[in-house]
Amino acid sequence: MKTTPEIIGYLAAILTTASFLPQAILTIKTKDTKSLSLSMYAMFTLGVLFWLLYGLSIADKAIIFANSITLILAAAILSVKIYNRLYNKG
Amino acid sequence: MKTTPEIIGYLAAILTTASFLPQAILTIKTKDTKSLSLSMYAMFTLGVLFWLLYGLSIADKAIIFANSITLILAAAILSVKIYNRLYNKG
Numbered sequence: 580m581k582t583t584p585e586i587i588g589y590l591a592a593i594l595t596t597a598s599f600l601p602q603a604i605l606t607i608k609t610k611d612t613k614s615l616s617l618s619m620y621a622m623f624t625l626g627v628l629f630w631l632l633y634g635l636s637i638a639d640k641a642i643i644f645a646n647s648i649t650l651i652l653a654a655a656i657l658s659v660k661i662y663n664r665l666y667n668k669g
Numbered sequence: 670m671k672t673t674p675e676i677i678g679y680l681a682a683i684l685t686t687a688s689f690l691p692q693a694i695l696t697i698k699t700k701d702t703k704s705l706s707l708s709m710y711a712m713f714t715l716g717v718l719f720w721l722l723y724g725l726s727i728a729d730k731a732i733i734f735a736n737s738i739t740l741i742l743a744a745a746i747l748s749v750k751i752y753n754r755l756y757n758k759g
Binding site: 583584587588590591592593594595596597598599601602604605606609611612613614615616618619620621622623625626627629630632633636637641 | 673674677678680681682683684685686687688689691692694695696699701702703704705706708709710711712713715716717719720722723726727731
């Protein structure tokens with residue numbers, strides 16, 4: 580049985596995690612990262628890693644689940660942005 | 670006194686929250702949202718609202734603090750994206 584906070588947590592996790600999927604698909608498909616902030620994705624990717632460590636340290640399944648997937652998607656977007664910054668414009 | 674999970678949680682909160690500030694500044698300054706995914710920001714903004722409700726329901730200060738600010742910044746970016754989608758290209 581799930582408690583109400585757990586259900587809200589899983590809804591939050593599903594939405595914020597799934598949200599990075601269309602951005603990752605758009606970024607990988609178009610390779611366009613001009614309006615994406617490098618500072619944002621650098622800080623965000625590191626921050627999501629800390630959320631994952633936080634979730635592990637308090638054994639919160641919603642936080643662990645959400646941030647594991649978000650970390651992969653954010654790192655993918657960050658990689659395209661860094662590639663463009665190094666080899667292209669933007 | 671803060672426990673180790675609390676410190677990790679606050680570090681995570683500061684990084685992921687602060688990360689949306691350079692994106693919001695870039696988006697508001699340039700008005701360029703071409704490489705930003707509308708689906709991402711719509712889902713993400715709603716998801717952050719659910720994280721805020723989750724934080725309130727388990728009375729977790731790090732989650733409440735992070736998501737209150739992230740909600741404002743994500744909503745600002747989403748607003749520019751929707752404006753551009755309605756009145757401009759992108």
